[in-house]
Amino acid sequence: MKAPVAVALLVVALAAGCGAGGPGELAVTQTTLQPRAFTLVLRNGSDEVVRVAQAIVNDAFVDFFASARTIPPGDVEAFVVPYHWIRGENYEIRLMTSTGSTVDSEIDDAS
Amino acid sequence: MLRGTFTRRGALSAAAGVVGAGVTVRLADAATPHASHQHGGVPAATVDPEVNGFDPSVILRDFDRGKTRKLAGGRTLREWEIVASDKDIEVIPGVRYAAWTYNGRVPGPTLRAREGDLLRIRFINAGTHPHTIHFHGIHSAVMDGTPGVGPGEIEVGKEFTYEFEARPAGLHLYHCHAMPLATHIAKGLYGTFIIDPPEGRAAADELVMVQNAFDTDFDDDNEVYAVNTVAFHFMHEPVRVRRDELVRIYLVNIVELDPINSFHVHGNFFHRYPTGTSAEPTEYTDTVIQGQGQRDVLELRFPSTGLYMFHAHKTEFAALGWMGFFEVAE
Numbered sequence: 001m002k003a004p005v006a007v008a009l010l011v012v013a014l015a016a017g018c019g020a021g022g023p024g025e026l027a028v029t030q031t032t033l034q035p036r037a038f039t040l041v042l043r044n045g046s047d048e049v050v051r052v053a054q055a056i057v058n059d060a061f062v063d064f065f066a067s068a069r070t071i072p073p074g075d076v077e078a079f080v081v082p083y084h085w086i087r088g089e090n091y092e093i094r095l096m097t098s099t100g101s102t103v104d105s106e107i108d109d110a111s
Numbered sequence: 112m113l114r115g116t117f118t119r120r121g122a123l124s125a126a127a128g129v130v131g132a133g134v135t136v137r138l139a140d141a142a143t144p145h146a147s148h149q150h151g152g153v154p155a156a157t158v159d160p161e162v163n164g165f166d167p168s169v170i171l172r173d174f175d176r177g178k179t180r181k182l183a184g185g186r187t188l189r190e191w192e193i194v195a196s197d198k199d200i201e202v203i204p205g206v207r208y209a210a211w212t213y214n215g216r217v218p219g220p221t222l223r224a225r226e227g228d229l230l231r232i233r234f235i236n237a238g239t240h241p242h243t244i245h246f247h248g249i250h251s252a253v254m255d256g257t258p259g260v261g262p263g264e265i266e267v268g269k270e271f272t273y274e275f276e277a278r279p280a281g282l283h284l285y286h287c288h289a290m291p292l293a294t295h296i297a298k299g300l301y302g303t304f305i306i307d308p309p310e311g312r313a314a315a316d317e318l319v320m321v322q323n324a325f326d327t328d329f330d331d332d333n334e335v336y337a338v339n340t341v342a343f344h345f346m347h348e349p350v351r352v353r354r355d356e357l358v359r360i361y362l363v364n365i366v367e368l369d370p371i372n373s374f375h376v377h378g379n380f381f382h383r384y385p386t387g388t389s390a391e392p393t394e395y396t397d398t399v400i401q402g403q404g405q406r407d408v409l410e411l412r413f414p415s416t417g418l419y420m421f422h423a424h425k426t427e428f429a430a431l432g433w434m435g436f437f438e439v440a441e
Binding site: 056100 | 153328
């Protein structure tokens, strides 16, 4: 079965220096909720190219979308994770790279 | 507050709605090269067997009976050569794992003998750490593959030949017993060891299913679960069996870091023979729980054609890769 076509245009704020992750780190700098989706912004603060291979929400592999899955050093990329989240519940969202490393972010009290 | 970072956990109080100006990202549909190519969390394809050099579907029915010859008195000698080596393998599409392997595969070859055979296993350590092969079964201490006993750990570049009689009949394991033990098992040094009873078992379509898992980010918690190594493999390559034919599953749990695992089949029940050491089943059920290192022989027949899911009923493991289908045909 073909996956549902998901086309969206997102504008994501990336103020210089905001968010987590210092130099040398791969970090989620922003997480936002939309109806039936999470959006994560991943910053590659390392000196190596990073490729995101999988996404996990609350211990389950899930679909995700991005305009590019490979992130050069110093660059950022937004990842949209379609998910029918429940108001007031908590979520742990993980992005897994091609080396198996994971980058985590958590949402408390989704609203 | 945002605290989500690489390999660290954090909390975020997030609210719906988006943010101001900055980077514009156009999200294309799922058919583009940059989409995740997944369906409901299951990757849209399995790992190419050429990448790993082994195929989980082939492992199901790949029984290695060794090189055999008759000894004086009619006893059968079975000989194998097993080489430990380091190898990167793909455990879910796009994710590589630095495994340690027996004969270049995870799990290692399924060794099969008959009770009473003499077994000789030449072990060569071509890896980068000391290793052993510890066989489950009844044998002398010096052949146990335990550090500090007999030959102990086999150093890099060295070899040792284990020799013992195949007993008792049943479904057993072999694995590295070098220290740290959990690491040497979790990285892939294990395999199935079947000893058939002297009278054999009823003819069946026999399948080896090794439940395993991988801690890809080294946080002492598994991220990827599977049967025969590749997550979700049997969702794309169902286990093909025939209606009404006896199916015998050699089910092994070698998952480290989690205390239990389980196997559940849809639309059917099976007879359970714990460790395969008795001809009488102990249970007729559709779900079996296994601790670390536990094994069961399961027998069932599918009365109807179609697709029947099987998965861990520790459902977290199912959603992290441990699920698949039987496809029953006439």
